[in-house]
Amino acid sequence: MKATEDEADDHFLLPWSGGALGLADLAFVAGRARPMIIGIIGPANAGKTTLLAAWYLLLGRGEAHPTDRRFSGSFSLEGWETVAGSLRWAPGRMPSFPPHTTSRGDRAPGLLHLSFIEEGQRRSTDYLFTDAPGEWFQRWESNRDAAQAEGARWIADHADILLLIADRGALAGERRGAARGSFQRLARRLAAERRERPVALVWTKADIEVEPEMEQAVQQSVLQLMPDAAEFSVSVLEAETGWTALLDWVLQARRPGVVLPTHLAKSDDPFFLLGAVPA
Ligand SMILES: Nc1nc2c(ncn2[C@@H]2O[C@H](COP(=O)(O)OP(=O)(O)OP(=O)(O)O)[C@@H](O)[C@H]2O)c(=O)[nH]1
Numbered sequence: 001m002k003a004t005e006d007e008a009d010d011h012f013l014l015p016w017s018g019g020a021l022g023l024a025d026l027a028f029v030a031g032r033a034r035p036m037i038i039g040i041i042g043p044a045n046a047g048k049t050t051l052l053a054a055w056y057l058l059l060g061r062g063e064a065h066p067t068d069r070r071f072s073g074s075f076s077l078e079g080w081e082t083v084a085g086s087l088r089w090a091p092g093r094m095p096s097f098p099p100h101t102t103s104r105g106d107r108a109p110g111l112l113h114l115s116f117i118e119e120g121q122r123r124s125t126d127y128l129f130t131d132a133p134g135e136w137f138q139r140w141e142s143n144r145d146a147a148q149a150e151g152a153r154w155i156a157d158h159a160d161i162l163l164l165i166a167d168r169g170a171l172a173g174e175r176r177g178a179a180r181g182s183f184q185r186l187a188r189r190l191a192a193e194r195r196e197r198p199v200a201l202v203w204t205k206a207d208i209e210v211e212p213e214m215e216q217a218v219q220q221s222v223l224q225l226m227p228d229a230a231e232f233s234v235s236v237l238e239a240e241t242g243w244t245a246l247l248d249w250v251l252q253a254r255r256p257g258v259v260l261p262t263h264l265a266k267s268d269d270p271f272f273l274l275g276a277v278p279a
């Protein structure tokens, strides 16, 4: 991936190190304008980290071409390399996958940063993608206030765009009944928490066949509660699946017109420093 010269000044000459960003780094990214936060919500093993890794690799290889936008830098290249390191796949061949995301008792997700510049614009827009362990959402789906679901609550509170992951592997597997029940609880929780934010149902592992009744039940559980939800399917075994379409949708989604009260900037939560910066 290569940034333009302008953007290189902007991004790459900063003395930045480290992997994914943490909460304390948010104010730094938000120095330009409030970034868009993309919350990736799904159970353990659903393919959330793989989704991020695949985007990074496809962008790096020039195989994902978001409409009217160019990649223009990242503050978390090391973090991207860490998630993508094991996913160097060739079309049609089973890749090795990123390791399970561990929570280490964290209270907020790892954040991976990308910025894109829209054609004809001078300023780029920052995007932060959450990479959170599925266990957080499995606690949160049945109890919003569950202990050790703090990170899931953080995402539900702060994300601007929400991706709800449906794992075709789990929904086709031996424990598919339990996987469906768990997905439906998660969809209900998300519907209760989403406010007007854009939501997409994202089927991962599209190479795996799911019974049509199962597919319909899952789809319905989302559409009944969130009729405006978009829908995408992706698979790392099929590079031509919806990777670019989903990325396009994310990059074009707009946050609902919420104006954060400025007194939030005095909060102890570093996220609210973002409220102090005009979008
Ligand atoms: N068949 C198939 N398997 C996939 C695909 N993507 C991911 N997987 C499998 O799903 C597993 C879990 O993927 P991850 O991306 O680690 O899942 P995660 O949602 O980040 O999981 P946690 O970090 O545990 O919450 C991988 O190790 C692969 O075995 C895919 O496109 N097709």
Ligand SMILES: [Mg+2]
Residues within 6 Å of the ligand: 048, 049, 050, 099, 100, 101, 132, 133, 134
């Ligand atoms: Mg993960």
